[in-house]
Amino acid sequence: MTLLFNLMAQSLQMxxxxxxxxxxxxxxxxxxxxxxxxxxxxxxxPWLDLIRLLRKEVVLAENASWxxxxxxxxxxxxxxxxxxxxPTFATGLTFSWSADLIAIIALLGSARFFLALAGMDIGxxxxxxxxxxxxxxxxxxxxxxxxxVFTVSFVAGTTQLSEIAAYMVANMELRASVGMALVALLIxxxxxxxxxxxxxxxxHLELTMVHEAMVLEYSGRYLALIELASALKLLLYISxxxxxxxxxxxxxxxxxxxxxxIGLCAYVLKLAIGGGALALFETTTAKMRIFRVPDFLxxxxxxxxxxxxxxxxxxxx
Numbered sequence: 673m674t675l676l677f678n679l680m681a682q683s684l685q686m687x688x689x690x691x692x693x694x695x696x697x698x699x700x701x702x703x704x705x706x707x708x709x710x711x712x713x714x715x716x717x718p719w720l721d722l723i724r725l726l727r728k729e730v731v732l733a734e735n736a737s738w739x740x741x742x743x744x745x746x747x748x749x750x751x752x753x754x755x756x757x758x759p760t761f762a763t764g765l766t767f768s769w770s771a772d773l774i775a776i777i778a779l780l781g782s783a784r785f786f787l788a789l790a791g792m793d794i795g796x797x798x799x800x801x802x803x804x805x806x807x808x809x810x811x812x813x814x815x816x817x818x819x820x821v822f823t824v825s826f827v828a829g830t831t832q833l834s835e836i837a838a839y840m841v842a843n844m845e846l847r848a849s850v851g852m853a854l855v856a857l858l859i860x861x862x863x864x865x866x867x868x869x870x871x872x873x874x875x876h877l878e879l880t881m882v883h884e885a886m887v888l889e890y891s892g893r894y895l896a897l898i899e900l901a902s903a904l905k906l907l908l909y910i911s912x913x914x915x916x917x918x919x920x921x922x923x924x925x926x927x928x929x930x931x932x933x934i935g936l937c938a939y940v941l942k943l944a945i946g947g948g949a950l951a952l953f954e955t956t957t958a959k960m961r962i963f964r965v966p967d968f969l970x971x972x973x974x975x976x977x978x979x980x981x982x983x984x985x986x987x988x989x
Contacts, residue, residue: 678765678766678925679766681762681765681766681925681932682756682765682766682767685756685760685761685762685765686752686756688760688761688936689752689755689756689760689904689907689908689911690752690900690904692907692940692943693755693900693903693904693906693907694716694718694719694722694900694903695715695716695718695719696903696906696907696910696943696947697718697903697906698713698714698715698716698717698718698719699715699943699944699947699951700947700950700951700954701713701717701718702714702715703947703948703951703952704951704954704955707951707952707955708955718899718903721899722896722899722900725891725892725893725895725896725899726892726893726896728891728892728893729891729892730891730892730893730894731891731892732889732891733794733796733889735794735795736793736794736889737793739786739789739790739793740790740793740794741894743786743787743789743790743793744790744890744893744894744895744897744898744901745897746782746783746786747783747786747787747790747897747898747901748897748898748900748901748904750779750780750782750783750786751779751780751783751901751904751905751908752901752904753779754775754776754779754780754783754908755904755905755907755908755911757770757771757772757775757776757833758771758776758833758908758911758912758915759771759833759834759837759911759915759922760911760915760935760936760939761921761922761923761932761935761936761938761939762922762923762924762925762927762931762932762935763833763834763837763838763922763923763924763925764834764924764925764926765834765925768832768833768834768925769832771832771833771834772831772832772833773821773824773825773831773832773833773836774821774831776833776908776912777814777817777818777821780864780905780908781810781814783901783905784806784810787803787806787886787887787898788803788806788807788810788886789803790886790887791803791806791885791886791887794889796888796889798885798888799885799886799888799889801885802882802883802884802885802886802888803885803886805882805885805962806882806883806886808966809863809864809870809882809965809966809969812863812966812969812970812972812973813860813863813864813969813972815973815976816856816859816860816969816972816973816975816976817857817860817976818976819853819856819973819976819977819979819980820853820856820857820860820976820979822976822980822983823849823850823852823853823976823979823980823983824836824850824853824916826980826983826984826987827839827847827849827850827983828840833912833915833916836915836916837915837916837919837922838919840916840917840919841919841920841922848979848982849979849980849982849983849986850917850979852975852976852978852979852982853975853976853979854913854917855972855975856972856973856975856976856979857909857912857913857916857917857972858913859968859969859971859972859975860909860969860972861909861910861913863965863968863969863972864905864909865902865905865906865909866882866883866902867906867950867954868953868954868957868958868959869957869958869959869960869968870882870959870960870965870968871883871959872959873902882962883902907943910942910943910946910947911939911942911943913946914939914942914943914946918942920938921934921935921937921938921939921941921942922935922938923935
């Protein structure tokens, strides 16, 4: 009975992140519009756009290879699995043994790799520009993420997310290293999701776009999968920040349905707070020049490195 309950909870988490990811994008867009005194689209508009794309016919370039056709499925699967592994409303679920920070980073890196290859596959200039910029940003974002993982794992003694969340709940204390890791992860999350000030997801200006340049030739169900994967990626980073740094409200796997419902409500509240903070930040911040992005990511890398060094220094005292 316990195994069946855990399987149901794990399945609920997988469906939950899939359902909430487009709604999170819609919530951010709606809130940004309201902050600018506009009505804005409804929160369910991203889901309506995805349904519309799924109904459209696929148009592909003549020289598109099998990689270009299969990349959206692989990207979506990798990011969905990574987002489903992050504890949202409960810890210690059926697949929690695989919810490892290094495994999640590997899945995200693999998704970036296939997206960059797909951008270069058909040989358009925009796709090549977007792929080269994505590779440049990834070369700085991934080392910063590794430094963050080192910091958190040294503090908690593990890279397993459920155990990290349990440790953070049991040791609610201010740590300078954890604070630096949090700021570094926020910088990485903004860059990885192509949000302002790194990129503007609402524009198609050729000189500045990164993510949009790689998927410019996609249409129909392929574009729907990539857009859904992009929404899942944003939800993944907010869930990761909430799980590692703000694990309040997470239920245990052996808790009852009531505790899990409380954890579910707490998770939705965390998503709303994260989406609101993102909307407010993007509304009050201007997009930076593309050549300033390495400096922005470099700051995240240095913060992650300083956080790791600070953990070692405090341990030796």
